[in-house]
Amino acid sequence: MADEVYDLIIIGGGPGGLSAAVYAKRAALKTLLIEKGIPGGQVNLTDEVENYLGFERISGAELSMRFADHAKSYGLEILNTEVKAVEPGRDRHVIRLADGSGLSTFAVILATGGSPRRLEVPGEDELYGKGVSYCATCDGFFFRNKTVLVVGGGDSAAEEALYLAKLADKVYIAHRRDALRASKILQQRIQDEGKIEVLWNTVVTEIKADEQGVNAVTLKDVVSGEHRDLPVDGVFIFIGFTPNTKLVPEGVELAADGSVITDDKCATGIAGIFAIGDLRKKFSRQIILSAADGCTAALAAALYVENKKGASGKDACRV
Numbered sequence: 001m002a003d004e005v006y007d008l009i010i011i012g013g014g015p016g017g018l019s020a021a022v023y024a025k026r027a028a029l030k031t032l033l034i035e036k037g038i039p040g041g042q043v044n045l046t047d048e049v050e051n052y053l054g055f056e057r058i059s060g061a062e063l064s065m066r067f068a069d070h071a072k073s074y075g076l077e078i079l080n081t082e083v084k085a086v087e088p089g090r091d092r093h094v095i096r097l098a099d100g101s102g103l104s105t106f107a108v109i110l111a112t113g114g115s116p117r118r119l120e121v122p123g124e125d126e127l128y129g130k131g132v133s134y135c136a137t138c139d140g141f142f143f144r145n146k147t148v149l150v151v152g153g154g155d156s157a158a159e160e161a162l163y164l165a166k167l168a169d170k171v172y173i174a175h176r177r178d179a180l181r182a183s184k185i186l187q188q189r190i191q192d193e194g195k196i197e198v199l200w201n202t203v204v205t206e207i208k209a210d211e212q213g214v215n216a217v218t219l220k221d222v223v224s225g226e227h228r229d230l231p232v233d234g235v236f237i238f239i240g241f242t243p244n245t246k247l248v249p250e251g252v253e254l255a256a257d258g259s260v261i262t263d264d265k266c267a268t269g270i271a272g273i274f275a276i277g278d279l280r281k282k283f284s285r286q287i288i289l290s291a292a293d294g295c296t297a298a299l300a301a302a303l304y305v306e307n308k309k310g311a312s313g314k315d316a317c318r319v
């Protein structure tokens with residue numbers, strides 16, 4: 001593998017990376033997808049998906065599996081390892097792997113997604129895995145018939161609170177404002193779910209524990225400034241996420257929120273390097289948009305590789 005030159009290396013096996021792989025393979029690009037975990041990315045951590053076209057309701061795990069199976073059906077080469085760096089070159093780029101070896105490629109699609117944003121309050125780090133969680137689907141089971149607090153007011157917080165309400169006796173949502181950011185349909189479900197209580201204008205200032213793990217949070221009312229302790233058994237934090245930019249080479253322009261700025265072909269400022277999905281600066285972060293980015297970037301990469309190899313230019317839309 002070390003002496004081979006790839007047309008395209010995709011880093012990340014979420015919906016964006018796998019969709020890019022489907023289009024790249026159909027464009028007959030010599031393609032490698034590198035993923036350090038299991039394919040599917042953040043979708044794997046989602047209980048149910050209701051807004052991916054064609055599936056009225058499907059579990060995140062099953063949708064991930066279908067994405068991966070679809071890409072594999074084209075004979076996609078997948079390497080299960082960690083990438084240490086992307087080293088841009090004039091004609092070819094090098095993907096540096098954890099073992100120090102390098103893979104050469106004409107084009108790169110960065111599809112590394114994002115990681116949960118941390119609250120950065122006392123107790124959060126120490127109590128991670130002892131009552132503090134960033135994944136209700138993974139850890140909700142441990143909170144059957146218990147009381148939990150969800151932090152955040154977006155789609156993730158709303159969806160995960162609804163999931164937790166199926167298991168826990170009581171679910172509080174602490175939101176820093178007086179209105180949720182989540183979609184209207186989720187807001188209505190929150191309102192209709194008797195086990196959920198929204199604590200408006202409320203932030204968490206500390207997570208407390210006894211020898212069993214989390215046992216309370218200190219809350220601050222941002223309007224009155226008052227503090228109070230609320231007994232809870234678990235804290236689930238969904239306050240957005242930070243794009244995983246560790247592999248983004250120096251010189252690529254980033255937005256204020258850390259995401260990668262691209263053009264409408266998902267191209268970064270470095271020729272042959274593309275960024276897609278939750279890594280890329282965009283209006284909204286949805287599974288379908290990541291998949292769409294994968295399509296765009298793969299078609300653009302196909303055209304780029306063809307030009308690099310000296311073939312006559314061809315309209316990417318016809319690839």
Ligand code: NAP
Nearest residue numbers: 051152153154155156157176177181238239240241284285
């Ligand atoms: P998000 O939409 O950015 O929402 C983050 C929430 O956390 C906001 O309510 C924000 O409050 C709050 N927040 C941020 N920093 C905070 C802090 N330090 N302390 C307390 N609260 C804080 O993030 P998300 O819910 O993870 O969603 C990310 C993207 O994925 C969005 O585009 C979302 O639409 C999408 N998504 C879609 C679905 C779906 O379509 N079913 C499901 C999940 C996610 P403010 O409202 O005051 O800013």
